[in-house]
Amino acid sequence: MNPRVKPQLRLAFVGCGGIAQSHWQGIQHHASRVQVTAVIDSHPEQARQMAALTGAPPFDCLEAALAADDFDAVDIMLPHHLHEEVALQAFAAGKHVLLEKPMSTTLDSCDRILAAAEAAGTVFMVAEQAEYWPDAVAIRQLIGAGALGELVTASALFGGNTPVPLGSTPRPWRYDLKAAGGGITIDGGAHWIRPLRMWLGEIDEVLATVGHPVAEMEGESLARALFRFQSGVVAGFAAMSAGFEVGPKEEFRITGTLGEIVVYWGGSGRVVFFDRQTPQGRDLPPDLLPHGKNREAAFGLELDDFCHAVLEGRSLAAGPEVSLGELRTGLAMYRSAQTRNWEKVWA
Ligand SMILES: NC(=O)c1ccc[n+]([C@@H]2O[C@H](COP(=O)([O-])OP(=O)(O)OC[C@H]3O[C@@H](n4cnc5c(N)ncnc54)[C@H](O)[C@@H]3O)[C@@H](O)[C@H]2O)c1
Structure with missing residues:
Protein backbone atom coordinates (compact mmCIF):
# COMPACT_ATOMS: atom_id res chain seq x y z
CA MET A 1 0.00 0.00 0.00
CA GLU A 128 -22.77 14.10 21.94
CA GLN A 129 -21.61 16.99 19.81
CA ALA A 130 -21.69 19.56 22.64
CA GLU A 131 -18.35 18.04 23.70
CA TYR A 132 -16.90 19.80 20.62
CA TRP A 133 -18.93 23.04 20.63
CA PRO A 134 -16.55 25.98 20.17
CA ASP A 135 -18.06 27.93 23.08
CA ALA A 136 -18.07 24.91 25.42
CA VAL A 137 -14.42 24.15 24.65
CA ALA A 138 -13.29 27.80 24.97
CA ILE A 139 -15.09 28.25 28.30
CA ARG A 140 -13.53 25.05 29.68
CA GLN A 141 -10.11 26.45 28.77
CA LEU A 142 -10.85 29.80 30.44
CA ILE A 143 -12.09 28.09 33.60
CA GLY A 144 -9.00 25.86 33.61
CA ALA A 145 -6.78 28.95 33.28
CA GLY A 146 -8.47 30.48 36.33
CA ALA A 147 -10.16 33.37 34.48
CA LEU A 148 -13.32 33.06 36.60
CA GLY A 149 -11.57 32.33 39.90
CA GLU A 150 -13.39 29.75 41.96
CA LEU A 151 -16.70 28.67 40.44
CA VAL A 152 -19.74 29.82 42.41
CA THR A 153 -22.73 28.78 40.29
CA ALA A 154 -24.05 28.38 36.72
CA SER A 155 -27.29 28.12 34.81
CA ALA A 156 -28.39 26.59 31.51
CA LEU A 157 -31.50 27.28 29.47
CA PHE A 158 -32.53 25.11 26.51
CA GLY A 159 -35.69 25.59 24.58
CA GLY A 160 -37.73 27.16 21.86
CA ASN A 161 -39.78 25.45 19.24
CA THR A 162 -40.71 21.75 19.38
CA PRO A 163 -38.20 19.34 17.76
CA VAL A 164 -40.84 18.20 15.25
CA PRO A 165 -43.75 20.40 14.03
CA LEU A 166 -46.92 19.96 16.07
CA GLY A 167 -49.71 18.16 14.22
CA SER A 168 -47.28 16.06 12.11
CA THR A 169 -48.69 12.77 10.80
CA PRO A 170 -47.93 10.01 11.40
CA ARG A 171 -47.33 10.91 15.04
CA PRO A 172 -43.58 11.51 15.46
CA TRP A 173 -41.76 8.88 17.53
CA ARG A 174 -40.34 11.69 19.66
CA TYR A 175 -43.80 12.41 21.09
CA ASP A 176 -44.34 8.75 22.06
CA LEU A 177 -42.96 8.05 25.52
CA LYS A 178 -42.22 4.36 24.79
CA ALA A 179 -40.14 5.24 21.73
CA ALA A 180 -38.40 8.33 23.13
CA GLY A 181 -37.92 7.15 26.73
CA GLY A 182 -38.56 10.67 28.03
CA GLY A 183 -39.01 14.21 26.84
CA ILE A 184 -37.00 17.35 26.20
CA THR A 185 -34.45 16.68 28.96
CA ILE A 186 -32.95 13.45 27.58
CA ASP A 187 -33.40 14.63 23.99
CA GLY A 188 -32.18 18.15 23.13
CA GLY A 189 -31.64 19.05 26.78
CA ALA A 190 -28.69 16.65 26.88
CA HIS A 191 -26.66 19.13 24.82
CA TRP A 192 -27.12 21.74 27.57
CA ILE A 193 -26.22 19.31 30.35
CA ARG A 194 -22.90 18.23 28.76
CA PRO A 195 -21.31 21.74 28.83
CA LEU A 196 -22.25 22.12 32.51
CA ARG A 197 -20.44 18.83 33.17
CA MET A 198 -17.45 19.96 31.08
CA TRP A 199 -17.14 23.12 33.17
CA LEU A 200 -18.26 22.11 36.66
CA GLY A 201 -17.38 18.40 36.83
CA GLU A 202 -19.68 15.52 37.67
CA ILE A 203 -23.24 15.96 38.90
CA ASP A 204 -23.92 14.30 42.24
CA GLU A 205 -27.67 14.85 42.72
CA VAL A 206 -30.65 16.66 41.22
CA LEU A 207 -33.91 18.20 42.38
CA ALA A 208 -36.44 18.62 39.58
CA THR A 209 -39.95 19.27 38.47
CA VAL A 210 -41.35 18.51 35.00
CA GLY A 211 -44.45 19.62 33.12
CA HIS A 212 -46.39 18.89 29.94
CA PRO A 213 -47.48 22.19 28.40
CA VAL A 214 -47.29 20.65 24.89
CA ALA A 215 -50.17 18.16 25.05
CA GLU A 216 -49.00 16.23 21.98
CA MET A 217 -45.72 15.26 23.70
CA GLU A 218 -46.09 12.35 26.14
CA GLY A 219 -42.65 13.05 27.59
CA GLU A 220 -42.02 16.29 29.46
CA SER A 221 -41.94 19.49 27.43
CA LEU A 222 -40.94 21.55 30.48
CA ALA A 223 -38.26 20.86 33.06
CA ARG A 224 -36.81 22.93 35.90
CA ALA A 225 -33.98 21.54 37.99
CA LEU A 226 -31.16 22.21 40.39
CA PHE A 227 -27.96 20.18 39.91
CA ARG A 228 -25.61 19.77 42.87
CA PHE A 229 -22.14 18.92 41.54
CA GLN A 230 -19.65 16.72 43.37
CA SER A 231 -17.72 19.93 44.13
CA GLY A 232 -20.74 21.19 46.09
CA VAL A 233 -21.52 23.92 43.51
CA VAL A 234 -25.24 24.15 42.63
CA ALA A 235 -26.38 25.10 39.09
CA GLY A 236 -29.80 25.63 37.55
CA PHE A 237 -31.10 23.79 34.47
CA ALA A 238 -34.22 24.77 32.54
CA ALA A 239 -35.66 23.25 29.37
CA MET A 240 -38.86 23.92 27.49
CA SER A 241 -40.44 23.05 24.15
CA ALA A 242 -42.60 26.11 23.72
CA GLY A 243 -44.19 25.10 20.42
CA PHE A 244 -43.05 28.40 18.88
CA GLU A 245 -39.79 30.27 18.37
CA VAL A 246 -38.66 32.44 21.27
CA GLY A 247 -36.53 35.60 21.31
CA PRO A 248 -32.73 35.84 21.67
CA LYS A 249 -31.70 33.55 24.46
CA GLU A 250 -29.21 33.58 27.26
CA GLU A 251 -28.18 29.92 27.10
CA PHE A 252 -25.58 29.71 29.85
CA ARG A 253 -24.26 31.81 32.71
CA ILE A 254 -21.16 30.65 34.61
CA THR A 255 -20.20 32.70 37.65
CA GLY A 256 -16.93 32.63 39.56
CA THR A 257 -15.34 34.71 42.31
CA LEU A 258 -13.48 36.81 39.69
CA GLY A 259 -15.98 37.11 36.85
CA GLU A 260 -18.85 35.73 34.86
CA ILE A 261 -19.32 34.36 31.34
CA VAL A 262 -22.69 34.63 29.60
CA VAL A 263 -23.43 32.69 26.40
CA TYR A 264 -26.09 34.32 24.23
CA TRP A 265 -25.64 31.81 21.43
CA GLY A 266 -28.87 31.35 19.43
CA GLY A 267 -28.29 33.35 16.27
CA SER A 268 -25.62 35.76 17.54
CA GLY A 269 -23.03 33.29 18.77
CA ARG A 270 -21.98 35.80 21.45
CA VAL A 271 -19.94 34.76 24.47
CA VAL A 272 -19.45 37.70 26.84
CA PHE A 273 -17.04 37.96 29.78
CA PHE A 274 -17.81 40.26 32.71
CA ASP A 275 -15.51 41.18 35.60
CA ARG A 276 -14.79 44.18 37.83
CA GLN A 277 -12.69 45.88 35.12
CA THR A 278 -15.33 45.40 32.39
CA PRO A 279 -18.78 45.77 33.97
CA GLN A 280 -20.25 46.33 30.49
CA GLY A 281 -18.76 43.00 29.37
CA ARG A 282 -16.45 42.12 26.49
CA ASP A 283 -16.95 39.55 23.75
CA LEU A 284 -14.55 36.62 23.72
CA PRO A 285 -11.98 37.21 20.97
CA PRO A 286 -12.70 35.03 17.90
CA ASP A 287 -9.32 33.25 18.17
CA LEU A 288 -10.53 31.71 21.46
CA LEU A 289 -13.42 30.03 19.66
CA PRO A 290 -12.16 27.04 17.67
CA HIS A 291 -14.08 26.86 14.36
CA GLY A 292 -15.45 30.35 14.97
CA LYS A 293 -19.08 30.55 15.94
CA ASN A 294 -20.03 27.40 14.09
CA ARG A 295 -21.58 24.81 16.43
CA GLU A 296 -22.50 22.74 13.34
CA ALA A 297 -18.78 21.94 12.95
CA ALA A 298 -19.10 19.86 16.10
CA PHE A 299 -20.85 17.04 14.19
CA GLY A 300 -17.84 16.64 11.92
CA LEU A 301 -15.41 16.89 14.84
CA GLU A 302 -17.19 14.08 16.72
CA LEU A 303 -17.10 11.86 13.62
CA ASP A 304 -13.41 12.67 13.19
CA ASP A 305 -12.79 11.75 16.84
CA PHE A 306 -14.55 8.39 16.33
CA CYS A 307 -12.58 7.82 13.12
CA HIS A 308 -9.22 8.42 14.85
CA ALA A 309 -10.19 6.12 17.71
CA VAL A 310 -10.91 3.32 15.22
CA LEU A 311 -8.01 3.85 12.83
CA GLU A 312 -5.31 4.89 15.30
CA GLY A 313 -6.50 3.72 18.68
CA ARG A 314 -6.66 7.32 19.96
CA SER A 315 -8.74 7.90 23.12
CA LEU A 316 -12.15 9.47 22.62
CA ALA A 317 -12.78 12.95 24.01
CA ALA A 318 -15.55 11.32 26.07
CA GLY A 319 -15.99 7.57 26.37
CA PRO A 320 -19.42 5.87 26.51
CA GLU A 321 -19.58 5.68 30.33
CA VAL A 322 -19.01 9.44 30.51
CA SER A 323 -21.72 9.94 27.91
CA LEU A 324 -24.19 8.13 30.12
CA GLY A 325 -24.12 11.20 32.37
CA GLU A 326 -26.77 13.16 30.49
CA LEU A 327 -29.21 10.22 30.43
CA ARG A 328 -28.50 9.45 34.10
CA THR A 329 -29.13 13.12 34.96
CA GLY A 330 -32.42 13.10 33.02
CA LEU A 331 -33.61 9.84 34.59
CA ALA A 332 -32.69 11.14 38.07
CA MET A 333 -34.71 14.28 37.29
CA TYR A 334 -37.73 12.14 36.39
CA ARG A 335 -37.38 10.27 39.70
CA SER A 336 -37.03 13.55 41.57
CA ALA A 337 -40.17 14.94 39.93
CA GLN A 338 -42.03 11.93 41.38
CA THR A 339 -40.46 11.77 44.84
CA ARG A 340 -39.97 15.56 45.25
CA ASN A 341 -36.56 14.74 46.75
CA TRP A 342 -32.95 15.18 45.69
CA GLU A 343 -32.03 12.09 43.64
CA LYS A 344 -28.53 10.72 43.08
CA VAL A 345 -27.33 10.61 39.48
CA TRP A 346 -24.75 7.82 39.62
CA ALA A 347 -26.07 5.64 42.48
N1 LIG B 1 -27.14 15.34 18.33
C1 LIG B 1 -28.19 16.07 17.97
O1 LIG B 1 -28.17 17.29 17.94
C2 LIG B 1 -29.42 15.34 17.54
C3 LIG B 1 -30.44 16.01 16.87
C4 LIG B 1 -31.54 15.25 16.43
C5 LIG B 1 -31.59 13.89 16.69
N2 LIG B 1 -30.58 13.29 17.38
C6 LIG B 1 -30.63 11.85 17.69
O2 LIG B 1 -30.51 11.12 16.47
C7 LIG B 1 -31.34 9.95 16.52
C8 LIG B 1 -32.32 10.00 15.35
O3 LIG B 1 -33.07 11.20 15.42
P1 LIG B 1 -33.61 11.93 14.10
O4 LIG B 1 -34.06 13.27 14.54
O5 LIG B 1 -32.62 11.82 13.01
O6 LIG B 1 -34.88 11.02 13.80
P2 LIG B 1 -35.67 10.91 12.42
O7 LIG B 1 -37.01 10.41 12.77
O8 LIG B 1 -35.53 12.17 11.64
O9 LIG B 1 -34.83 9.79 11.63
C9 LIG B 1 -34.85 8.43 12.02
C10 LIG B 1 -34.75 7.59 10.75
O10 LIG B 1 -34.71 6.21 11.14
C11 LIG B 1 -35.48 5.47 10.21
N3 LIG B 1 -35.88 4.21 10.85
C12 LIG B 1 -36.84 4.02 11.79
N4 LIG B 1 -36.86 2.73 12.16
C13 LIG B 1 -35.89 2.10 11.46
C14 LIG B 1 -35.39 0.77 11.45
N5 LIG B 1 -35.92 -0.19 12.22
N6 LIG B 1 -34.35 0.49 10.61
C15 LIG B 1 -33.82 1.44 9.81
N7 LIG B 1 -34.25 2.70 9.79
C16 LIG B 1 -35.26 3.04 10.61
C17 LIG B 1 -36.64 6.38 9.87
O11 LIG B 1 -37.24 6.03 8.62
C18 LIG B 1 -35.96 7.74 9.83
O12 LIG B 1 -35.51 8.07 8.51
C19 LIG B 1 -31.97 9.96 17.92
O13 LIG B 1 -31.16 9.23 18.78
C20 LIG B 1 -31.96 11.43 18.31
O14 LIG B 1 -31.95 11.69 19.69
C21 LIG B 1 -29.50 13.98 17.78
Missing part, protein backbone atom coordinates in the same frame (compact mmCIF):
# COMPACT_ATOMS: atom_id res chain seq x y z
CA ASN A 2 1.23 3.53 -0.73
CA PRO A 3 2.27 4.82 2.73
CA ARG A 4 1.08 8.31 1.77
CA VAL A 5 -2.49 7.08 1.34
CA LYS A 6 -4.06 7.21 4.77
CA PRO A 7 -6.55 4.42 5.54
CA GLN A 8 -10.22 5.37 5.48
CA LEU A 9 -12.99 4.40 7.86
CA ARG A 10 -15.80 2.67 5.96
CA LEU A 11 -18.99 3.72 7.70
CA ALA A 12 -22.64 2.66 7.36
CA PHE A 13 -25.38 5.15 8.24
CA VAL A 14 -28.21 3.37 10.07
CA GLY A 15 -31.14 5.79 9.99
CA CYS A 16 -31.16 8.50 7.33
CA GLY A 17 -33.49 11.08 8.89
CA GLY A 18 -32.89 14.52 10.36
CA ILE A 19 -29.59 14.10 12.21
CA ALA A 20 -28.05 12.03 9.41
CA GLN A 21 -28.00 15.22 7.32
CA SER A 22 -25.83 16.94 9.95
CA HIS A 23 -23.52 13.92 10.19
CA TRP A 24 -23.12 13.87 6.41
CA GLN A 25 -22.35 17.62 6.30
CA GLY A 26 -19.88 17.16 9.16
CA ILE A 27 -18.06 14.32 7.39
CA GLN A 28 -17.65 16.44 4.30
CA HIS A 29 -16.17 19.40 6.18
CA HIS A 30 -14.26 17.90 9.09
CA ALA A 31 -13.82 14.13 8.78
CA SER A 32 -12.14 13.52 5.45
CA ARG A 33 -11.04 10.00 6.40
CA VAL A 34 -14.63 8.80 6.82
CA GLN A 35 -16.13 7.17 3.76
CA VAL A 36 -19.86 6.39 3.84
CA THR A 37 -20.15 3.00 2.12
CA ALA A 38 -23.72 1.95 3.03
CA VAL A 39 -26.90 3.80 3.93
CA ILE A 40 -29.72 2.01 5.73
CA ASP A 41 -33.27 3.14 6.40
CA SER A 42 -36.52 1.19 6.64
CA HIS A 43 -38.19 4.02 4.73
CA PRO A 44 -37.11 3.51 1.08
CA GLU A 45 -37.31 7.18 0.15
CA GLN A 46 -35.04 8.21 3.07
CA ALA A 47 -32.49 5.57 2.05
CA ARG A 48 -32.71 6.57 -1.61
CA GLN A 49 -32.15 10.26 -0.85
CA MET A 50 -29.13 9.55 1.34
CA ALA A 51 -27.74 7.17 -1.29
CA ALA A 52 -28.03 9.99 -3.84
CA LEU A 53 -26.13 12.37 -1.53
CA THR A 54 -23.37 10.00 -0.46
CA GLY A 55 -23.05 7.70 -3.47
CA ALA A 56 -23.35 4.69 -1.11
CA PRO A 57 -25.72 1.78 -1.85
CA PRO A 58 -29.06 1.86 0.02
CA PHE A 59 -30.41 -0.97 2.22
CA ASP A 60 -33.66 -1.34 4.12
CA CYS A 61 -32.18 -3.03 7.21
CA LEU A 62 -28.85 -3.71 8.88
CA GLU A 63 -29.02 -7.47 8.12
CA ALA A 64 -29.09 -6.80 4.39
CA ALA A 65 -26.17 -4.37 4.65
CA LEU A 66 -24.19 -6.83 6.80
CA ALA A 67 -24.66 -9.47 4.10
CA ALA A 68 -23.00 -7.12 1.58
CA ASP A 69 -20.28 -6.46 4.24
CA ASP A 70 -18.68 -3.29 2.92
CA PHE A 71 -18.18 -1.33 6.16
CA ASP A 72 -16.20 -1.47 9.41
CA ALA A 73 -18.36 0.77 11.55
CA VAL A 74 -21.97 1.88 11.92
CA ASP A 75 -23.36 5.30 12.79
CA ILE A 76 -26.72 4.55 14.43
CA MET A 77 -29.19 7.44 14.12
CA LEU A 78 -32.51 5.80 14.99
CA PRO A 79 -35.44 6.44 17.34
CA HIS A 80 -34.29 5.78 20.91
CA HIS A 81 -36.18 2.50 21.51
CA LEU A 82 -34.30 0.91 18.56
CA HIS A 83 -30.79 1.80 19.77
CA GLU A 84 -30.22 -1.37 21.81
CA GLU A 85 -31.37 -3.91 19.24
CA VAL A 86 -29.35 -2.40 16.40
CA ALA A 87 -26.23 -1.68 18.50
CA LEU A 88 -26.21 -5.30 19.73
CA GLN A 89 -26.57 -6.56 16.16
CA ALA A 90 -23.64 -4.39 15.04
CA PHE A 91 -21.40 -5.47 17.94
CA ALA A 92 -22.26 -9.13 17.28
CA ALA A 93 -21.00 -8.60 13.72
CA GLY A 94 -17.72 -7.16 15.08
CA LYS A 95 -18.40 -3.58 13.98
CA HIS A 96 -17.30 -0.34 15.64
CA VAL A 97 -20.32 1.65 16.81
CA LEU A 98 -21.09 5.35 16.92
CA LEU A 99 -24.53 5.72 18.51
CA GLU A 100 -26.54 8.94 18.67
CA LYS A 101 -27.57 10.08 22.14
CA PRO A 102 -29.13 8.94 24.39
CA MET A 103 -27.42 5.53 24.57
CA SER A 104 -30.84 3.96 25.16
CA THR A 105 -34.05 4.57 27.09
CA THR A 106 -33.22 2.76 30.37
CA LEU A 107 -30.04 2.11 32.35
CA ASP A 108 -30.57 -1.68 32.11
CA SER A 109 -30.62 -1.38 28.35
CA CYS A 110 -27.44 0.76 28.46
CA ASP A 111 -25.75 -1.92 30.59
CA ARG A 112 -26.54 -4.53 27.92
CA ILE A 113 -25.09 -2.27 25.20
CA LEU A 114 -21.93 -1.60 27.23
CA ALA A 115 -21.51 -5.35 27.86
CA ALA A 116 -21.89 -6.08 24.13
CA ALA A 117 -19.29 -3.40 23.33
CA GLU A 118 -16.89 -4.93 25.84
CA ALA A 119 -17.43 -8.42 24.39
CA ALA A 120 -16.89 -7.18 20.82
CA GLY A 121 -13.73 -5.28 21.77
CA THR A 122 -14.50 -2.67 19.12
CA VAL A 123 -14.72 1.11 19.52
CA PHE A 124 -17.97 2.37 21.05
CA MET A 125 -18.85 6.04 21.21
CA VAL A 126 -22.06 7.90 22.01
CA ALA A 127 -22.44 10.96 19.79
